[in-house]
Amino acid sequence: MASSIAPTTLTIAPPDDWHLHLRDGEALEHVVAATALNFRRAIVMPNLKPPVTTTEQALAYRGRILAAVDKACMSGRYSEADCAQMRQFQPLMVLYLTGATPADEIDRAMVSGAVHAVKLYPAGATTNSDAGVSDLLGQCSAVLARMQALGMPLLVHGEVTEAHVDVFDREAAFIESVMKPLRSRFPSLRVVFEHITTRQAAEYVTDHATRDAQGRLLLAATITPQHLLYNRNALFRGGLQPHWYCLPILKREEHRLALIKAATSGLPQFFLGTDSAPHARHLKEASCGCAGCYSAPYALGLYAEAFESVGALQTTDAFEAFTSRNGPAFYRLPVNPGRFELRRVPETVPERLPFVTDSGIVPLRAGETLTWSVTARE
Ligand SMILES: NC(=O)N[C@@H](CC(=O)O)C(=O)O
Ligand SMILES: [Zn+2]
Ligand SMILES: [Zn+2]
Numbered sequence: 001m002a003s004s005i006a007p008t009t010l011t012i013a014p015p016d017d018w019h020l021h022l023r024d025g026e027a028l029e030h031v032v033a034a035t036a037l038n039f040r041r042a043i044v045m046p047n048l049k050p051p052v053t054t055t056e057q058a059l060a061y062r063g064r065i066l067a068a069v070d071k072a073c074m075s076g077r078y079s080e081a082d083c084a085q086m087r088q089f090q091p092l093m094v095l096y097l098t099g100a101t102p103a104d105e106i107d108r109a110m111v112s113g114a115v116h117a118v119k120l121y122p123a124g125a126t127t128n129s130d131a132g133v134s135d136l137l138g139q140c141s142a143v144l145a146r147m148q149a150l151g152m153p154l155l156v157h158g159e160v161t162e163a164h165v166d167v168f169d170r171e172a173a174f175i176e177s178v179m180k181p182l183r184s185r186f187p188s189l190r191v192v193f194e195h196i197t198t199r200q201a202a203e204y205v206t207d208h209a210t211r212d213a214q215g216r217l218l219l220a221a222t223i224t225p226q227h228l229l230y231n232r233n234a235l236f237r238g239g240l241q242p243h244w245y246c247l248p249i250l251k252r253e254e255h256r257l258a259l260i261k262a263a264t265s266g267l268p269q270f271f272l273g274t275d276s277a278p279h280a281r282h283l284k285e286a287s288c289g290c291a292g293c294y295s296a297p298y299a300l301g302l303y304a305e306a307f308e309s310v311g312a313l314q315t316t317d318a319f320e321a322f323t324s325r326n327g328p329a330f331y332r333l334p335v336n337p338g339r340f341e342l343r344r345v346p347e348t349v350p351e352r353l354p355f356v357t358d359s360g361i362v363p364l365r366a367g368e369t370l371t372w373s374v375t376a377r378e
Contacts, residue, residue, distance in 0.1 A: 019273025222273025
């Protein structure tokens, strides 16, 4: 029967990446190209040094990103067809929430049309989170009230930071001690639980995705390729594996399976967010290695593999919902026109990508062969 034959081609609306780190400076030109080629839009994280805390800074950063796309296209490294794709890329900007963010910054962000969300980094939770928030409801209630009133989404890195909470339990603890009190105080605030990694988070977002009076979702979650494909064993396979270290950290198999179930469910509250987070090789292979996996160039193939692992590619519906439809619906943006095609064409991930510093970047799955690759972008 046709339905039991393994598919060889996947045709989807052009995807977006709803959680991405592009960095800044010299790295930007190289990092942005991979995303601009594979995604039409991306929610760009604001955890630069110093962080992007104002609309003015976000607009300036947006300008640097678009200039970097231009520079990449002028470099001669990409074909004309690739550059035509890359030039369609739209960075969607995000403000970094601090204890000192004034409520009227939200008004400026809304008016700009370029800022699509505000990001909560609990202080000390992850890369460049020192300027983050230590007491969300205590420090940020006025800003959150304004965000709720204006419909500005809050994106959360959902981990508590208390030293006594085990690193593998920090996301589940966050649901109880921050997410629930936040949503009960601000029930119509739009919230994205970023890069979820646990059964508890998948279940919370499955069961508590309330809607506003117009029927629009108020809660969603992004899921990374590494959390769909790996459990925490990947960190210790044959020795310490720094390139699998990201935050929130990989969890037990039970959690990976819950994430796969959520991502492939077709439920509208789950969508693609790579959390592609490049760090130079020498900063990951170090006595104190940085957290973050660089996945942008191969992310679509990685997601396809995760879906196929549970037979969820028999039709493209759930895959396309996750990559290309649910995110725009939540962010109240149109689905991208055009089509992307993935085929069962093996592609080997390079051991190292020669940019940012002499040490380069080691992408997720370096040296391994992927089953699926992007074969057409229209
Ligand atoms: N995910 C990570 O491990 N790292 C991200 C920060 C983040 O998303 O928490 C980074 O900026 O490097
Ligand atoms: Zn994060
Ligand atoms: Zn991130």
